[in-house]
Amino acid sequence: MESAYGSDRGGSGRRFGAGTPRINDGSLLFLQHMISKMKPVEQGGSRIAIVFNGSPLFTGAAESGESNIRRWILENDWLEAIVALPEQLFYNTGISTYFWILSNRKAPALKDKVILLDGRECWSKMRKSLGDKRKLIPDDQIASLTEIYKDALTIAGELVEYLGRGGYGEVWKGFDQxxxxxVAAKFIRSDRFPTPELREEAEQRFRREARVTARIQHPGVPxxxxxxxHKGDLYLMMQLVQGYRVDHLIEHHRRLPVAWAAAIGAQICAxxxxxxxxxxIHRDLKPSNLFLCPDGTVKVLDFGIVAVLGSGDITQITRAGEGLGTPFYMSPEMSLMGTASPQSDLYALGCVLHELLAGSRVFESEHTAAEVGRHLSEPPAPLRSVRADVPAEMERLVLDLLAKKPSDxxxxxxEVYERLLPFVDALPPLPGTVTAAPSPDPMRMYAAVVERIAETALARPHVPVSEPASALPTLSEAELVAANHRAEELALGGRLSQAIELLEGASRR
Incomplete structure (x- = not known):
């Protein structure tokens, strides 16, 4: 079980802060190998945190992971110490184990570049590689580092567990006293950005995500x-969602049953x-932004790069320094022109459905640019060519979603929801992932009543109501242009509700 805003598994190859290189594939494979042999904390394992000073785990590629990691550690003179800190300073969980931090003398400045690994075997390999060459950093040299996390415990009353990095934010499990x-406490630290401009952009996006997510009233959104x-750092308190990230679900099951792929897809459509x-427009639908809860419901996360649909066009909210989306799930029109529409989200949904059913992305290439190019020009392989039990109608739907032109x-x-719904039948169990819903399930009880109310309303004869003539004067073309420009300014400033109200008011006049 994991929480929606971070993973309790380490070594996942997540991106660190801006400008920090990513762990290369060889080192990631080695870390994954070690993780696979580790005991979880509940069975006596420990947790290890490795802090890097803006460097990848190792720079070479030819040697095996184990020999290369030893060489990298021993050859980098700036790695001067191993620090042991009580776990309570970071997690406050009461488990009497320790964090081991591989660091340099600038440890207090490295608080945001952390990989979490479980188990003692990894630490044993690291200690064996280092031998007696390193020394322990005195406690007084790491005082400022520990104070940072002690101070963090004051947000939301109490932060009880670090969950991970979520894009530009750091996420904790908190307790609202x-x-x-x-709750889930997501926040960004003001000292994490090299320039005030980058910090301002991140804060605008953070506020925008909060406003947009709050506007969407739906059980599928946190x-x-x-x-x-809090002391100059923005924070966001959200519903704590437990379950499994869909990308982790695909890693575990590889290919999901057709009924479950349809159930997940239909909920995304809702x-x-x-x-x-x-x-x-979400603009960044992908498996890692989707969460499957133990009761089988789906949560759609990360509305941080949303676009606002204006009167006849798209108002882009992405600014300098922000990404437009994830290339592997990006529609051709987003890749080529940077424009998005509801059909752009549907293209990403097609990519997700293909991955749920095939166990792999629509196109997989060694280099990102090559994969993006295939999205632009190459037709996707029909699902039944890689998985024979996929119904022909499901295959047709996914191909329709992956059409190169939005109009196709x-x-x-x-419409996609209606086409998926017939496949959501006789859902097989997903052991260890979806548990039985409470009986009676309160959500289904509520939905059943709402459905009957809707059916009753539809059965009544429709009596048109005459509306009084509008006294509002018709706007001139110049006034419409001015209203559109003002709406763009409001949207760029994060005032999405006011922007849409302005456009709606202009369209009625």
Whole structure:
């Protein structure tokens, strides 16, 4: 089980702070090999945190992982120490194990470049590689590092567990003492950015994510509890979501049963229908932004790079320094022109459905640029060519979603939902992932009543209501242009509700 805003598994190859190189494939394979042999904390294992000073784990590629990691550690003179810190300073969980931090003398400045690994075997290999060459850093040299995390415990009353890095934010499991509940506390540190401009951009995106997520009233989107500032650092309090990230689900099961792929896809469509009705385009749908909860429900995360659909065009909210989306799931029009529409989200949904059913991305290439190029020009392989039990209608739907031209894709998320729904039948168990829902399930009880109310309303004869003539004067073309420009300014400033209200008001006049 993991939490939606970070993973409790280490060595996942996540990106660090801006400008930091990514761990290369050879080192990642070695770390994954070690992790596979480790005991979880519950069985007596320990946790290891390795801190890097802006360098990849090792720079070579030819040698085997184990010999290369030893060479890299021994040849880098700036690695001067191993530091042991009580786990309570970081997690406050009460487990009497230790964090081991491989660091240099600038340890207090490296607090945001952490990989978490479970188990003693990894530490044993590291210690064997280092021999007696290193020394322990005195406690007074790491005081400022420990104070940072002690101070963090004051946000939301109490931060009880570090969950990981989520894009530009750091995420903790928190406990809201005033309302006696667990929450997810996501925040960005003001000292993490090299320039004030980058910090301002990150803070604008952070606020935008909060506002956009709060606007979407749907059980498939996490609830926003609060946003505020703590000692200069922005924080966001959200619903704590437990379950499994869909990319981890694919790693574990490889190919999901057709019924489950359809169930996940249909729930995504339900969220997209609400978001698109609010004139919001997600732009970054991918398995790592989707969460499957133990009751089988899906949460759609990370509305940080959303676009606003204006009157006849797209208002881009991405600014300098921000990404537009994830290349492997990006529609051709987003890659070529940077424009997005509801059909762009549907293309990404097609990529997700293909991966759920095939166990691999639509196109997989050694280099990102080559993979993006295939999305632009190469037709996708039909699902039944790699998996014979996929129904022909499901294969057709995925191919329709992956059409190169937006106009050739389905008309909207509601249409895709209707085409997926027939496959959501006789869901097989997903051991260790989806457990039985409570009986009776409160969510289904509520939905059943709402459905009957809707059926009753549809059965009544429709009586048109005459509306009084509008007294609002018609806007001139110049006034419409000015309103559109003002809406763009509001959107860029994160004031999405006001921007949409302005556009809607202009369209009625």
């Amino acid at each position: 005033s309302l006696d509940r667990h 609830i926003i509890h609060d946003i505020g500032t 969220v997209l229908t609400v978001a698109h009705a609010e004139s919001l 894709r389905p008309s909207g998320a509601a």
